[in-house]
Amino acid sequence: MPEIRLVNLRKEFPDVVAVRDVTITFPSSITTCILGPSGCGKTTLLRMIAGLEEPTAGDVYFDDERVTDLPPNKRNIGMVFQYPVVYPGANIYRNIELPLLEEKLSEAERRKRIEEVIEILGLQDSANEDITDLDIGTRQRTAVARTVARQPQTILFDEPLTNVDVKTKAELKRVLKDLTKRLKKTILYVTHDQTEAMTLADEIALMKEGEIVQRDAPRVLYNQPNDVFAGWFLGNPGMDFFEHDLEKSGDVQLLKSPLFPAPVHVSGASGEHHVTIGIRPEYVRIGLERTPMSVRAEIVRKSIVAGGQYLLVIKVGERLIKAKVDPVLGHRVRNGVWVECPLERITVFGPNGHRLDARLTVPWLQTVPQ
Amino acid sequence: MEGNAVEFRSVSKVYHRQPVLKDITFVVEAGTFAVIFGPPGCGKSIILRLLTGLEKPSTGQIFMRGVDVTNVSPGERNIGYVPQMFALYPHYRVYENIAYPLTLIGLPKSESDPLVRQTAEMLQISHLLKKSPAQLSAGEKQRVAIARGIVKKTEVYVLDDPLTGLDFKLRERLFDDLKQLQESLHATFVYTTSDPLETLMLAEQVHVLDGGYVIESGSLEQVYSEPQHVRTMELLGFPRANLLAGILSARNGQVWCKTDLFEFPVQMIQPPRSSAKQQNLIVAVRPQELRLDPEQMNGLRTFRAQVVLQEDLGGELVVHLDANGTPLVAVMRHDDVHLLADGAVTVGVPSSAMVLYAADGGQRMGRGAE
Numbered sequence: 153m154p155e156i157r158l159v160n161l162r163k164e165f166p167d168v169v170a171v172r173d174v175t176i177t178f179p180s181s182i183t184t185c186i187l188g189p190s191g192c193g194k195t196t197l198l199r200m201i202a203g204l205e206e207p208t209a210g211d212v213y214f215d216d217e218r219v220t221d222l223p224p225n226k227r228n229i230g231m232v233f234q235y236p237v238v239y240p241g242a243n244i245y246r247n248i249e250l251p252l253l254e255e256k257l258s259e260a261e262r263r264k265r266i267e268e269v270i271e272i273l274g275l276q277d278s279a280n281e282d283i284t285d286l287d288i289g290t291r292q293r294t295a296v297a298r299t300v301a302r303q304p305q306t307i308l309f310d311e312p313l314t315n316v317d318v319k320t321k322a323e324l325k326r327v328l329k330d331l332t333k334r335l336k337k338t339i340l341y342v343t344h345d346q347t348e349a350m351t352l353a354d355e356i357a358l359m360k361e362g363e364i365v366q367r368d369a370p371r372v373l374y375n376q377p378n379d380v381f382a383g384w385f386l387g388n389p390g391m392d393f394f395e396h397d398l399e400k401s402g403d404v405q406l407l408k409s410p411l412f413p414a415p416v417h418v419s420g421a422s423g424e425h426h427v428t429i430g431i432r433p434e435y436v437r438i439g440l441e442r443t444p445m446s447v448r449a450e451i452v453r454k455s456i457v458a459g460g461q462y463l464l465v466i467k468v469g470e471r472l473i474k475a476k477v478d479p480v481l482g483h484r485v486r487n488g489v490w491v492e493c494p495l496e497r498i499t500v501f502g503p504n505g506h507r508l509d510a511r512l513t514v515p516w517l518q519t520v521p522q
Numbered sequence: 523m524e525g526n527a528v529e530f531r532s533v534s535k536v537y538h539r540q541p542v543l544k545d546i547t548f549v550v551e552a553g554t555f556a557v558i559f560g561p562p563g564c565g566k567s568i569i570l571r572l573l574t575g576l577e578k579p580s581t582g583q584i585f586m587r588g589v590d591v592t593n594v595s596p597g598e599r600n601i602g603y604v605p606q607m608f609a610l611y612p613h614y615r616v617y618e619n620i621a622y623p624l625t626l627i628g629l630p631k632s633e634s635d636p637l638v639r640q641t642a643e644m645l646q647i648s649h650l651l652k653k654s655p656a657q658l659s660a661g662e663k664q665r666v667a668i669a670r671g672i673v674k675k676t677e678v679y680v681l682d683d684p685l686t687g688l689d690f691k692l693r694e695r696l697f698d699d700l701k702q703l704q705e706s707l708h709a710t711f712v713y714t715t716s717d718p719l720e721t722l723m724l725a726e727q728v729h730v731l732d733g734g735y736v737i738e739s740g741s742l743e744q745v746y747s748e749p750q751h752v753r754t755m756e757l758l759g760f761p762r763a764n765l766l767a768g769i770l771s772a773r774n775g776q777v778w779c780k781t782d783l784f785e786f787p788v789q790m791i792q793p794p795r796s797s798a799k800q801q802n803l804i805v806a807v808r809p810q811e812l813r814l815d816p817e818q819m820n821g822l823r824t825f826r827a828q829v830v831l832q833e834d835l836g837g838e839l840v841v842h843l844d845a846n847g848t849p850l851v852a853v854m855r856h857d858d859v860h861l862l863a864d865g866a867v868t869v870g871v872p873s874s875a876m877v878l879y880a881a882d883g884g885q886r887m888g889r890g891a892e
Contacts, residue, residue: 350834459853
């Protein structure tokens with residue numbers, strides 16, 4: 153299966169630059185999700201790889217072959233769109249079969265391929281039903297089956313789960329996860345849904361304003377965001393950020409924040425006068441008792457989130473911070489609480505929003521005898 | 523403002539002889555964020571159209587601030603309204619679009635201008651005031667529509683599913699905006715949605731609408747933690763609650779409930795019907811109550827299940843299971859366990875986490891006892 157290499161790929165539309173000189177290699181035989189908000193250029197990028205959109209500049213390579221000028225049908229790709237493309241009036245079997253008729257296959261081979269994809273996508277029970285009568289989830293499965301049956305080297309998905317209901321979505325995710333594991337093809341999957349990306353991807357390429365800002369395995373992207381945008385975009389809700397000036401005291405840099413009971417030391421940020429620290433709501437600790445690293449805070453607002461956890465909006469000094477806590481504690485807390493931001497869970501970003509390889513420590517805490 | 527901002531008394535609405543709303547009775551206290559929650563097509567928008575006066579009830583009365591407004595025209599009800607299908611006037615700039623409700627009531631520019639600017643500021647769209655709607659992204663348009671709905675200072679604002687179709691991160695930001703807005707205006711918000719997550723994020727008070735009735739009302743915490751109706755339990759949660767069929771029977775003076783997966787003793791609110799030897803019930807258990815950690819199975823009802831999909835939410839893991847043909851969903855904090863190996867796992871659930879509902883009618887009957 154080919155790796156897909158983009159070199160300075162650019163697309164301008166009359167009023168906007170959709171893709172800005174992207175250079176990246178999507179590895180062979182794994183699933184890469186291209187994730188980003190609406191309008192970030194992810195679909196345009198995918199369409200240029202498919203040959204459906206002509207780049208303004210730059211090139212697309214499949215391994216060492218330059219395919220920039222090849223029409224879509226010469227690129228050996230399959231594509232699945234937001235709305236399932238099906239042939240109405242034909243049954244599922246026929247829907248899968250139609251494109252195969254153009255390939256030089258023996259009837260036995262054709263039948264084998266169709267039966268195989270019908271089995272993989274769990275369409276056995278409805279294979280003989282007219283596609284027109286079936287729900288959107290089944291139609292989307294059929295569209296996937298037809299694409300897979302052609303055995304392209306590369307499969308491109310453009311937000312295939314956007315238009316299906318919640319229940320079908322979970323079912324299709326399972327089917328797609330099984331499929332991608334089984335096929336070992338080069339797969340690019342465009343989505344704005346972080347859960348979909350985190351669930352399906354071997355690697356996520358995060359896109360913002362026409363550029364890929366980070367490409368990593370899902371948990372690496374989640375735990376080590378390269379910039380403030382990645383920290384905010386991933387997570388339900390994303391990171392909270394606080395901007396602080398650093399103070400120099402002798403050889404050390406100090407950070408004073410209402411989030412900590414005393415100044416903390418910053419190492420690895422030399423040369424910076426100003427940093428942004430980020431913490432995820434699920435890492436913020438809330439307690440009814442004071443701990444050495446906690447500060448007093450007031451609860452401003454409570455709501456309920458995934459799994460019955462509480463999302464608390466709490467006020468520390470003049471700042472608001474979010475904390476996700478377990479249902480029992482969330483239900484119990486009312487006004488005042490103690491809040492602790494564990495230093496090892498804090499990410500430090502420089503003035504340009506990029507992550508610094510910096511650490512926060514509290515030497516004074518370690519000197520307390522046990 | 524104290525007392526009731528809105529009250530529906532036995533309101534019905536019939537279209538072409540079809541009752542859509544059958545007997546709607548509920549109260550919204552002044553100064554609260556009330557969410558009318560129900561599945562798509564349950565008549566939520568009609569309730570709002572009745573409240574704003576765009577439609578008249580077939581029977582029943584509507585009160586605002588204690589006054590019967592059933593026959594009062596929309597203009598005199600003094601409501602800020604964000605309709606579901608918001609349409610911005612394409613030939614007006616953003617500024618004029620927001621100012622429109624003020625222009626309608628003939629407010630002089632000297633008074634309307636500060637209101638428009640304040641509202642734009644609050645929704646962070648000040649930089650867009652000179653643009654035309656065609657130049658805006660979907661999220662920006664939605665915020666302009668919200669601004670137009672709230673620019674006129676009043677005590678009751680009505681928002682009809684205003685965040686539908688927006689991508690996750692934008693919704694997340696608008697959750698915060700809307701909550702802050704409601705708090706800073708000290709106004710009453712009546713908001714509809716079919717999205718459980720949105721309801722859990724926004725509501726102080728929730729009214730669950732199903733089958734033409736408000737089946738349950740109360741504070742969010744109360745309705746979520748002790749749902750009195752099986753439809754509330756089923757619909758209002760993320761991920762959704764697991765429902766199993768159960769059969770009650772009495773043995774040695776103790777009532778037991780048996781499902782396909784396990785049996786447990788129960789404590790009934792209502793005594794089991796004496797006429798029938800066995801009674802059918804629905805057993806509901808929230809996803810956060812299913813335990814997958816083998817260390818924590820002590821005292822739990824246990825059974826084996828196959829892991830079919832793990833969805834990574836970032837801070838949480840949603841695990842889809844298949845227990846001998848019964849689909850189940852579990853959720854856990856991502857800290858607890860890293861990705862489970864696919865395959866079979868032992869699932870445990872505390873007896874007390876099981877809530878029992880009548881199979882016919884859906885009322886709460888009791889819960890599991892340890």
